[in-house]
Amino acid sequence: MYKNVKVVAFDADDTLWVNETYFREAEHEFAKLLCSFETENKIDQELFQTEIRNLEMYGYGIKGFVLSMIECALELSNKDVQGQVIEKILDIGKEMLTKPIDLLDGVEKVLSSLHGKYRLIVATKGDLLDQERKLEKSGLLKYFHHIEVMSEKKEGDYKKLLSHLDIKPDELLMIGNSLKSDVLPLVNIGAEAIHVPFHTTWVHEEVTKQDALNSEYKTIQKITDILEFL
The missing domain is CATH 1.10.150.240 (Putative phosphatase; domain 2)
Known part of the structure; x- marks a missing residue:
């Protein structure tokens, strides 16, 4: 796939x-x-x-x-x-x-398994200094080829990322917990996306069932499940 x-x-x-x-x-x-x-x-x-x-x-x-x-x-x-x-x-x-970085179960296993097989990047939004601090404290930086801290995660923002990475839409797979930010914009521009739900979602990141109804993407229950496809 x-x-x-x-x-x-x-x-x-x-x-x-x-x-x-x-x-x-x-x-x-x-x-x-x-x-x-x-x-x-x-x-x-x-x-x-x-x-x-x-x-x-x-x-x-x-x-x-x-x-x-x-x-x-x-x-x-x-x-x-x-x-x-x-x-x-x-x-x-x-x-x-100053909260400690609490990695979700299986994250390091997934990154170490995929490292070397694909170019791995972080595509996140938020405060640049804070996200850089969290990545540094996480111990995960060694796995990533590129870090992209975005002010927004809409279709136009992902198109700019594709241009920066010099790849076609179907050569990018995005993995994230937000349908609004990490999945639907990718599907809309022809890229791949996998949804990994988190038990708590900010109201601003929620989407209606109708918004997600006609979009093709895969939902998994835990991040290690992506190793079945990659």
Whole structure:
């Protein structure tokens, strides 16, 4: 099925290592800080809306998330939030940035098996400094030919990546946990994609069943399953 594939690209967060779980924990801590102003459900909704509004300015990643938490705290409190709360929000962000890298089961086995057979790359989005730090701490850098940290993962962004790698669409296989970012854009440009679901998905990355209905891609339950096809 993947006979033309020359480059295998891996998403990073929640494909190679745990990430989204830390955001859910941070959101819960944030809600506890502001519980005197609103319910946790309302705080979650307001924070999400603030994040989406700020995406174009801050992009993806922990630093933009922290700035959105501060902005949200000011709005929910009508600018009455105490400096100590802002300080605790900053501490939440710093703790996220220093989390250990928890590799998902089977990741290193897959990379070591494919290394040398294909050009392996990372194609992820987020904050450049943070993603570089995580890759360094992960111990996985030795497996990768190229690291691409993208501001977005849409069809146009992947076409630029294909041009940079000097390969045809069907020579690229993308592996990731997000249908919206790692699978559907690839299928739409004629590349290959394998979906490896993670138990937690950010609402912004969810797609409707209709969006995914007519797209041809493979879904596997664990990353080691790709070794059956490659």
